[in-house]
């Protein structure tokens with residue numbers, strides 16, 4: 001399965017967002033946008049009006065860490081290609097409906113699980129979604145330490161549930177932790193601080209891909 005690198009703009013310079021994006025654009029596969037509402041998580045970030053002004057040829061992958069994804073997904077969907085939201089917000093019945101509703105917006109739909117959320121939350125909708133986002137830190141902030149216990153969820157998805165679609169791993173990804181995440185079976189890797197806070201961003205991306213220059 002093809003490996004994809006998705007830099008999270010959370011660690012970019014928001015005052016120079018488009019030039020920061022340009023600095024890595026040719027070397028990566030997706031652009032990960034972390035949306036936080038100060039309610040579902042403590043932190044507060046950006047809304048659709050910022051996503052609208054992002055200039056990039058990369059597919060935009062919006063990760064909603066908000067309490068009411070159904071209310072805002074439509075506006076984000078105008079400016080992005082993928083939307084994930086947190087499965088823990090919904091009961092099992094409601095979750096199926098929520099996935100269907102976001103699918104209608106013509107974007108790829110993903111379900112996100114925080115480190116303590118069990119796979120059980122999403123098993124019944126695996127056929128309906130396009131990807132799973134496994135959080136390897138607690139949603140809310142960049143720069144946290146990778147939590148290894150989440151790797152078993154990736155392994156179970158691949159082996160026990162034969163999940164063949166994309167598994168995105170988000171949080172604490174660096175040149176060391178990405179190896180564990182790949183081994184477990186993830187194929188999209190979100191990296192914020194490791195890329196944007198690195199003096200040599202291109203070299204950092206090469207290291208994530210396992211290429212030494």
Ligand code: DX5
Pocket residue numbers: 008010011032034063065137138139140141142143144170171172173190191192193194
């Ligand atoms: C955390 C976000 C992540 C975060 C990753 O809530 O979902 O995307 O920005 O940042 P790093 O790579 O610094 O852990």
Ligand code: ZN
Pocket residue numbers: 008032033034063170190
């Ligand atoms: Zn994220």
